[in-house]
Amino acid sequence: MIKGEKIRLDIHNILYTIFKSNKNLKSTSIEKIINKHKQEDISFLNNVILNSMRYHIHVEKIINSHIKKKLRDHEKILLLSSITQIVFLNFKEYAVINCSVEIAKKFKIYHGLINATLKKISRNKNYLKNTKINFSDLPLWFRSETKYFSENERDKFIKSIIQEPHLHIVFKSEKKLFNCKEKVIKTSDLSGFLESKTNITNINSFKNGDWWVQDFSSFFPIYNLPTKKKYKKILDTCAAPGGKAFQILSKGINITLNDINKNKIKILESNLKRLNFQTEILNKDFTKFRFKEKYDCIIIDAPCSAIGTIRKNPEIFFKMEGPNFNELIKVQEKMLDNASQLLNKGGLILYMVCSFLRRETESQINNFLKKKTDFKLYNFKLEKQNSNYDKLIKDNFMITLPDNIMKQNIDGYFAAYLEKIK
Numbered sequence: 148m149i150k151g152e153k154i155r156l157d158i159h160n161i162l163y164t165i166f167k168s169n170k171n172l173k174s175t176s177i178e179k180i181i182n183k184h185k186q187e188d189i190s191f192l193n194n195v196i197l198n199s200m201r202y203h204i205h206v207e208k209i210i211n212s213h214i215k216k217k218l219r220d221h222e223k224i225l226l227l228s229s230i231t232q233i234v235f236l237n238f239k240e241y242a243v244i245n246c247s248v249e250i251a252k253k254f255k256i257y258h259g260l261i262n263a264t265l266k267k268i269s270r271n272k273n274y275l276k277n278t279k280i281n282f283s284d285l286p287l288w289f290r291s292e293t294k295y296f297s298e299n300e301r302d303k304f305i306k307s308i309i310q311e312p313h314l315h316i317v318f319k320s321e322k323k324l325f326n327c328k329e330k331v332i333k334t335s336d337l338s339g340f341l342e343s344k345t346n347i348t349n350i351n352s353f354k355n356g357d358w359w360v361q362d363f364s365s366f367f368p369i370y371n372l373p374t375k376k377k378y379k380k381i382l383d384t385c386a387a388p389g390g391k392a393f394q395i396l397s398k399g400i401n402i403t404l405n406d407i408n409k410n411k412i413k414i415l416e417s418n419l420k421r422l423n424f425q426t427e428i429l430n431k432d433f434t435k436f437r438f439k440e441k442y443d444c445i446i447i448d449a450p451c452s453a454i455g456t457i458r459k460n461p462e463i464f465f466k467m468e469g470p471n472f473n474e475l476i477k478v479q480e481k482m483l484d485n486a487s488q489l490l491n492k493g494g495l496i497l498y499m500v501c502s503f504l505r506r507e508t509e510s511q512i513n514n515f516l517k518k519k520t521d522f523k524l525y526n527f528k529l530e531k532q533n534s535n536y537d538k539l540i541k542d543n544f545m546i547t548l549p550d551n552i553m554k555q556n557i558d559g560y561f562a563a564y565l566e567k568i569k
């Protein structure tokens with residue numbers, strides 16, 4: 148097999164596994180396949196895989212307008228990655244078609260059909276580029292969770308799902324940002340979007356531990372943590388891979404980190420090492436574990452559908468199964484309940500999810516406040532006024548769909564501060 152075929156065969160197998168086995172692109176078994184390739188091929192692989200998932204609904208429409216018979220999963224996935232490359236990534240069609248035909252032979256797919264369909268699609272690619280999708284084309288589970296969406300919200304969300312994310316980074320200090328040699332579009336005195344598209348592990352200031360990658364939306368709640376309050380002891384209940392914890396550690400505040408996942412703790416530890424931070428790390432299930440101590444602030448960056456990160460994780464719509472909401476809602480509820488018992492009077496729980504779905508966000512908090520009369524919602528306010536960010540705050544929460552600031556894309560997100568008043 149020639150190099151292009153080998154890479155495309157891996158692309159096919161990865162997409163097939165994500166689709167059928169409900170795996171994430173970042174799962175260990177998939178990362179193993181990707182990491183055996185050279186760096187320049189890894190960029191190609193990621194580009195095709197991510198965009199095939201981003202455009203899979205568009206491509207399904209294109210396939211349906213060209214082929215009437217019901218396709219098998221291997222046929223569908225092979226056409227998906229090939230059509231994405233030809234129509235949406237503008238790759239040379241003959242290379243794509245030749246490789247796809249060879250892969251079809253390998254899987255005993257009727258390669259005549261693949262060849263003829265891709266040739267026809269190539270001839271119409273300029274027209275097909277404009278294929279539009281509607282809200283009704285999105286997965287049923289998502290439509291049921293967003294019945295309350297306005298027309299505007301539907302349009303905005305649909306537009307966001309095919310966009311690529313931008314890289315937002317957070318510095319340990321204002322000085323480190325000031326001294327940074329890279330071009331950064333500043334979002335605060337500590338953060339900004341990195342303009343360079345080079346591999347970050349080759350950038351000196353990254354190697355030196357001056358900054359880490361963290362989406363603007365996920366940076367925002369800790370950046371605005373009310374400074375009126377004093378936090379001597381903080382617990383981060385779901386800490387890995389560490390962005391929020393690094394924000395606290397860079398202020399020199401004492402924080403205990405916890406996460407249930409041993410592999411993710413390893414990543415957290417390696418990040419802490421690079422950034423030259425040291426602190427206590429626990430490996431407990433926060434829904435069950437009874438911590439002995441009490442805290443002034445408890446951070447719950449809870450497991451959730453992650454739908455706010457759809458640009459980075461397009462597999463959310465591509466996988467055959469949707470998120471297990473009943474399980475997620477229960478875990479979030481238990482975490483809030485456990486945190487309420489470990490908090491000192493006057494302390495704050497910071498509840499966050501990279502989701503905007505009502506069940507995981509506002510309803511979760513309103514149910515908590517109904518049960519816990521010793522808590523009240525502490526208004527989400529900007530520590531430093533910036534009119535670019537007003538749109539992210541509503542009803543005293545931070546809540547946003549995938550959006551943009553300064554023409555750069557940011558994740559959909561939710562955050563609420565809960566104060567223990569009694």
Ligand SMILES: C[S@@+](CC[C@H](N)C(=O)[O-])C[C@H]1O[C@@H](n2cnc3c(N)ncnc32)[C@H](O)[C@@H]1O
Nearest residue numbers: 385386387388389390391406407408432433448
């Ligand atoms: C959204 S991520 C946290 C991101 C992290 N706060 C950051 O800023 O990089 C959610 C984390 O919750 C952890 N988690 C899930 N269930 C948990 C549980 N029952 N107890 C503790 N951690 C849990 C996951 O392993 C995952 O690392």
